[in-house]
Amino acid sequence: MSVMSNPAYGEVLSEGKAKTLYITDDPQRLILHFRDDTTAFDGAKRASLSGKGTLNNRFNAFIMRHLEQAGVPTHFERLLNNQDSLVHRLDMLAVEFVVRNIAAGSLCKRLGFESGLELRPPLQELFLKDDERGDPLIYDQHAIRLGLATQEQLHRGAELALRVNELLMPLMADAGMLLVDYKLEFGMDDGGELLLGDEFTPDGCRLWDTKSRESLDKDRFRQGLGGVVESYRIAAKRLGVEGVVAEE
Ligand SMILES: Nc1ncnc2c1ncn2[C@@H]1O[C@H](COP(=O)(O)OP(=O)(O)OP(=O)(O)O)[C@@H](O)[C@H]1O
Numbered sequence: 557m558s559v560m561s562n563p564a565y566g567e568v569l570s571e572g573k574a575k576t577l578y579i580t581d582d583p584q585r586l587i588l589h590f591r592d593d594t595t596a597f598d599g600a601k602r603a604s605l606s607g608k609g610t611l612n613n614r615f616n617a618f619i620m621r622h623l624e625q626a627g628v629p630t631h632f633e634r635l636l637n638n639q640d641s642l643v644h645r646l647d648m649l650a651v652e653f654v655v656r657n658i659a660a661g662s663l664c665k666r667l668g669f670e671s672g673l674e675l676r677p678p679l680q681e682l683f684l685k686d687d688e689r690g691d692p693l694i695y696d697q698h699a700i701r702l703g704l705a706t707q708e709q710l711h712r713g714a715e716l717a718l719r720v721n722e723l724l725m726p727l728m729a730d731a732g733m734l735l736v737d738y739k740l741e742f743g744m745d746d747g748g749e750l751l752l753g754d755e756f757t758p759d760g761c762r763l764w765d766t767k768s769r770e771s772l773d774k775d776r777f778r779q780g781l782g783g784v785v786e787s788y789r790i791a792a793k794r795l796g797v798e799g800v801v802a803e804e
Protein backbone atom coordinates (compact mmCIF):
# COMPACT_ATOMS: atom_id res chain seq x y z
CA MET A 557 0.00 0.00 0.00
CA SER A 558 1.45 3.39 -0.89
CA VAL A 559 1.57 5.79 2.01
CA MET A 560 -0.91 8.23 0.51
CA SER A 561 -3.51 5.80 -0.80
CA ASN A 562 -6.78 5.97 1.08
CA PRO A 563 -7.19 3.15 3.57
CA ALA A 564 -10.25 0.93 3.35
CA TYR A 565 -12.52 1.22 6.38
CA GLY A 566 -12.78 -2.09 8.17
CA GLU A 567 -14.79 -3.15 11.20
CA VAL A 568 -15.22 -1.08 14.32
CA LEU A 569 -12.40 -1.91 16.71
CA SER A 570 -13.87 0.05 19.60
CA GLU A 571 -16.45 2.68 20.24
CA GLY A 572 -15.65 5.07 23.08
CA LYS A 573 -17.66 7.96 24.44
CA ALA A 574 -16.53 10.46 21.82
CA LYS A 575 -14.58 8.56 19.16
CA THR A 576 -14.81 5.37 17.16
CA LEU A 577 -11.79 3.37 16.01
CA TYR A 578 -11.93 1.43 12.74
CA ILE A 579 -9.47 -1.17 11.60
CA THR A 580 -8.12 -0.75 8.06
CA ASP A 581 -6.60 -3.02 5.45
CA ASP A 582 -3.23 -2.15 7.02
CA PRO A 583 -2.84 -3.96 10.39
CA GLN A 584 -0.65 -1.13 11.70
CA ARG A 585 -3.09 1.67 10.93
CA LEU A 586 -6.44 2.66 12.40
CA ILE A 587 -8.99 5.29 11.50
CA LEU A 588 -9.84 7.55 14.41
CA HIS A 589 -13.34 8.93 13.90
CA PHE A 590 -14.31 11.99 15.97
CA ARG A 591 -18.04 11.95 16.71
CA ASP A 592 -20.20 14.86 17.84
CA ASP A 593 -20.99 12.98 21.07
CA THR A 594 -19.96 14.69 24.26
CA THR A 595 -19.95 13.25 27.76
CA ALA A 596 -18.94 14.43 31.20
CA PHE A 597 -18.75 13.00 34.71
CA ASP A 598 -17.66 9.56 33.43
CA GLY A 599 -20.53 9.37 30.98
CA ALA A 600 -23.33 10.52 33.31
CA LYS A 601 -24.00 13.69 31.27
CA ARG A 602 -24.33 13.28 27.50
CA ALA A 603 -25.16 15.34 24.44
CA SER A 604 -24.55 15.52 20.72
CA LEU A 605 -23.01 18.84 19.73
CA SER A 606 -23.16 19.50 16.01
CA GLY A 607 -19.77 20.30 14.52
CA LYS A 608 -17.70 19.14 17.49
CA GLY A 609 -16.35 16.07 15.70
CA THR A 610 -14.98 18.10 12.82
CA LEU A 611 -13.48 20.74 15.09
CA ASN A 612 -11.80 18.22 17.35
CA ASN A 613 -10.43 16.24 14.41
CA ARG A 614 -8.84 19.38 12.97
CA PHE A 615 -7.70 20.70 16.35
CA ASN A 616 -6.08 17.37 17.17
CA ALA A 617 -4.32 17.19 13.79
CA PHE A 618 -2.90 20.68 14.32
CA ILE A 619 -1.56 19.90 17.80
CA MET A 620 -0.23 16.44 16.91
CA ARG A 621 1.66 17.85 13.90
CA HIS A 622 3.10 20.62 16.05
CA LEU A 623 4.29 18.11 18.65
CA GLU A 624 5.64 15.70 16.05
CA GLN A 625 7.63 18.47 14.38
CA ALA A 626 9.16 19.28 17.75
CA GLY A 627 10.24 15.69 18.26
CA VAL A 628 7.40 14.23 20.34
CA PRO A 629 6.53 10.83 18.84
CA THR A 630 2.79 10.55 18.14
CA HIS A 631 0.42 8.09 16.49
CA PHE A 632 -0.92 10.74 14.11
CA GLU A 633 -0.37 10.21 10.39
CA ARG A 634 -2.79 12.42 8.49
CA LEU A 635 -6.26 13.86 8.17
CA LEU A 636 -8.54 11.78 5.97
CA ASN A 637 -11.66 13.94 5.95
CA ASN A 638 -13.65 16.22 8.28
CA GLN A 639 -14.13 13.73 11.07
CA ASP A 640 -11.49 11.06 10.43
CA SER A 641 -7.75 10.78 10.89
CA LEU A 642 -5.35 7.98 10.09
CA VAL A 643 -3.29 6.91 13.10
CA HIS A 644 -0.72 4.28 13.94
CA ARG A 645 -2.20 1.40 15.89
CA LEU A 646 -0.97 1.30 19.47
CA ASP A 647 -1.23 -0.97 22.45
CA MET A 648 -2.62 1.66 24.83
CA LEU A 649 -1.62 1.93 28.48
CA ALA A 650 -4.78 1.94 30.61
CA VAL A 651 -3.65 5.03 32.48
CA GLU A 652 -4.04 8.77 31.87
CA PHE A 653 -1.21 11.25 32.31
CA VAL A 654 -2.42 14.61 33.56
CA VAL A 655 -0.37 17.81 33.71
CA ARG A 656 -1.65 20.85 35.58
CA ASN A 657 -0.35 24.41 35.33
CA ILE A 658 -3.25 26.01 37.20
CA ALA A 659 -5.50 24.39 39.80
CA ALA A 660 -9.01 23.62 38.51
CA GLY A 661 -11.63 20.88 38.43
CA SER A 662 -11.13 17.70 40.44
CA LEU A 663 -7.96 19.00 42.09
CA CYS A 664 -9.98 21.75 43.76
CA LYS A 665 -12.99 19.57 44.53
CA ARG A 666 -11.00 16.66 45.90
CA LEU A 667 -8.12 18.30 47.70
CA GLY A 668 -9.29 21.84 48.35
CA PHE A 669 -6.82 23.61 46.07
CA GLU A 670 -7.93 27.17 45.39
CA SER A 671 -9.22 27.39 41.81
CA GLY A 672 -6.84 29.43 39.69
CA LEU A 673 -3.78 28.79 41.87
CA GLU A 674 -0.62 28.67 39.77
CA LEU A 675 1.24 25.36 40.00
CA ARG A 676 4.97 25.78 39.46
CA PRO A 677 6.53 23.45 38.55
CA PRO A 678 3.50 21.85 36.90
CA LEU A 679 1.75 19.12 38.85
CA GLN A 680 1.74 15.68 37.24
CA GLU A 681 -0.85 13.06 38.10
CA LEU A 682 -1.69 9.55 36.99
CA PHE A 683 -5.25 8.22 36.69
CA LEU A 684 -6.62 4.74 36.10
CA LYS A 685 -8.69 4.53 32.90
CA ASP A 686 -11.74 2.89 34.43
CA ASP A 687 -15.08 4.65 34.07
CA GLU A 688 -16.83 2.25 36.46
CA ARG A 689 -14.43 3.27 39.19
CA GLY A 690 -14.64 6.92 38.21
CA ASP A 691 -11.10 7.05 36.72
CA PRO A 692 -9.41 7.23 40.15
CA LEU A 693 -6.10 8.94 40.89
CA ILE A 694 -3.38 6.31 41.36
CA TYR A 695 0.31 6.02 42.20
CA ASP A 696 2.85 4.72 39.71
CA GLN A 697 3.20 1.70 42.00
CA HIS A 698 -0.49 0.85 41.53
CA ALA A 699 -0.14 0.90 37.75
CA ILE A 700 2.98 -1.25 37.92
CA ARG A 701 1.52 -3.79 40.37
CA LEU A 702 -1.70 -3.97 38.33
CA GLY A 703 0.46 -4.81 35.31
CA LEU A 704 -0.78 -1.75 33.40
CA ALA A 705 2.63 -0.23 32.73
CA THR A 706 6.30 -0.66 33.52
CA GLN A 707 8.40 1.81 35.48
CA GLU A 708 10.16 2.74 32.23
CA GLN A 709 6.88 3.38 30.39
CA LEU A 710 5.60 5.58 33.23
CA HIS A 711 8.87 7.47 33.32
CA ARG A 712 8.88 8.02 29.56
CA GLY A 713 5.19 8.99 29.56
CA ALA A 714 5.75 11.55 32.30
CA GLU A 715 8.80 12.92 30.48
CA LEU A 716 6.88 13.28 27.20
CA ALA A 717 3.90 14.81 29.02
CA LEU A 718 6.17 17.55 30.39
CA ARG A 719 7.75 18.12 27.00
CA VAL A 720 4.24 18.58 25.59
CA ASN A 721 3.69 21.24 28.24
CA GLU A 722 6.87 23.11 27.28
CA LEU A 723 5.69 23.10 23.66
CA LEU A 724 2.01 23.88 24.12
CA MET A 725 2.10 26.49 26.89
CA PRO A 726 3.81 29.08 24.66
CA LEU A 727 1.68 28.06 21.66
CA MET A 728 -1.49 28.73 23.64
CA ALA A 729 -0.06 31.88 25.24
CA ASP A 730 0.68 33.34 21.80
CA ALA A 731 -2.97 32.66 20.92
CA GLY A 732 -4.19 34.50 24.03
CA MET A 733 -4.95 31.39 26.05
CA LEU A 734 -3.77 29.76 29.26
CA LEU A 735 -3.13 26.03 29.13
CA VAL A 736 -4.61 25.19 32.53
CA ASP A 737 -4.33 21.38 32.39
CA TYR A 738 -4.60 18.43 30.04
CA LYS A 739 -4.85 14.65 29.86
CA LEU A 740 -2.69 12.48 27.61
CA GLU A 741 -2.78 8.80 26.70
CA PHE A 742 0.21 6.83 25.47
CA GLY A 743 0.63 3.45 23.83
CA MET A 744 3.33 1.15 22.50
CA ASP A 745 3.89 0.75 18.77
CA ASP A 746 4.96 -2.50 17.16
CA GLY A 747 8.60 -1.49 17.51
CA GLY A 748 8.33 -1.12 21.29
CA GLU A 749 8.34 2.69 21.31
CA LEU A 750 5.98 4.70 23.51
CA LEU A 751 3.98 7.13 21.37
CA LEU A 752 1.45 9.81 22.23
CA GLY A 753 -1.94 8.41 21.22
CA ASP A 754 -5.59 9.33 21.45
CA GLU A 755 -6.20 13.09 21.13
CA PHE A 756 -5.36 16.59 22.25
CA THR A 757 -8.53 18.67 21.98
CA PRO A 758 -10.63 20.99 24.18
CA ASP A 759 -12.46 17.81 25.28
CA GLY A 760 -9.40 16.76 27.27
CA CYS A 761 -7.74 19.97 28.31
CA ARG A 762 -8.64 23.26 29.97
CA LEU A 763 -8.02 26.44 28.02
CA TRP A 764 -8.81 29.82 29.51
CA ASP A 765 -8.87 33.14 27.74
CA THR A 766 -5.81 34.88 29.18
CA LYS A 767 -7.56 38.15 29.95
CA SER A 768 -11.09 37.13 30.96
CA ARG A 769 -10.16 33.63 32.23
CA GLU A 770 -13.28 32.39 30.48
CA SER A 771 -13.30 28.65 29.65
CA LEU A 772 -12.85 27.67 25.99
CA ASP A 773 -13.07 23.93 26.68
CA LYS A 774 -15.31 21.11 27.90
CA ASP A 775 -15.94 22.85 31.23
CA ARG A 776 -18.55 24.84 29.30
CA PHE A 777 -20.41 21.56 28.82
CA ARG A 778 -19.76 20.27 32.36
CA GLN A 779 -21.02 23.52 33.85
CA GLY A 780 -23.91 23.97 31.41
CA LEU A 781 -22.55 27.32 30.22
CA GLY A 782 -23.53 26.77 26.57
CA GLY A 783 -21.53 27.86 23.55
CA VAL A 784 -19.42 24.73 23.75
CA VAL A 785 -18.65 24.21 20.05
CA GLU A 786 -18.44 27.98 19.54
CA SER A 787 -15.70 28.15 22.21
CA TYR A 788 -13.79 25.26 20.67
CA ARG A 789 -14.02 27.13 17.36
CA ILE A 790 -12.67 30.32 18.91
CA ALA A 791 -9.72 28.41 20.40
CA ALA A 792 -9.03 26.69 17.07
CA LYS A 793 -9.28 29.91 15.11
CA ARG A 794 -6.88 31.71 17.45
CA LEU A 795 -4.34 28.93 16.97
CA GLY A 796 -4.73 29.11 13.21
CA VAL A 797 -6.10 25.58 12.85
CA GLU A 798 -6.71 25.04 9.13
CA GLY A 799 -10.27 24.74 7.88
CA VAL A 800 -11.82 26.57 10.83
CA VAL A 801 -13.63 29.80 10.14
CA ALA A 802 -15.79 31.69 12.58
CA GLU A 803 -16.44 35.16 13.79
CA GLU A 804 -15.57 35.84 17.44
N1 LIG B 1 -3.53 4.78 18.22
C1 LIG B 1 -4.40 4.10 18.96
N2 LIG B 1 -4.42 2.74 18.94
C2 LIG B 1 -5.30 2.04 19.70
N3 LIG B 1 -6.22 2.62 20.51
C3 LIG B 1 -6.25 3.96 20.57
C4 LIG B 1 -5.35 4.77 19.81
N4 LIG B 1 -5.60 6.08 20.07
C5 LIG B 1 -6.62 6.08 20.96
N5 LIG B 1 -7.03 4.83 21.28
C6 LIG B 1 -8.13 4.44 22.18
O1 LIG B 1 -9.35 4.70 21.49
C7 LIG B 1 -10.36 5.11 22.40
C8 LIG B 1 -10.88 6.46 21.94
O2 LIG B 1 -12.22 6.60 22.16
P1 LIG B 1 -12.83 7.59 23.24
O3 LIG B 1 -11.85 8.64 23.62
O4 LIG B 1 -14.17 7.96 22.74
O5 LIG B 1 -12.93 6.56 24.45
P2 LIG B 1 -13.49 6.88 25.89
O6 LIG B 1 -14.97 6.72 25.94
O7 LIG B 1 -12.87 8.11 26.38
O8 LIG B 1 -12.99 5.65 26.61
P3 LIG B 1 -11.66 5.51 27.33
O9 LIG B 1 -12.02 5.71 28.77
O10 LIG B 1 -11.23 4.14 26.94
O11 LIG B 1 -10.78 6.62 26.75
C9 LIG B 1 -9.71 5.19 23.77
O12 LIG B 1 -9.96 4.00 24.49
C10 LIG B 1 -8.23 5.28 23.44
O13 LIG B 1 -7.41 4.77 24.46
Ligand SMILES: [Mg+2]
Nearest residue numbers: 572573574754
Ligand atom coordinates in the same frame (compact mmCIF):
# COMPACT_ATOMS: atom_id res chain seq x y z
MG1 LIG C 1 -11.22 9.15 25.64
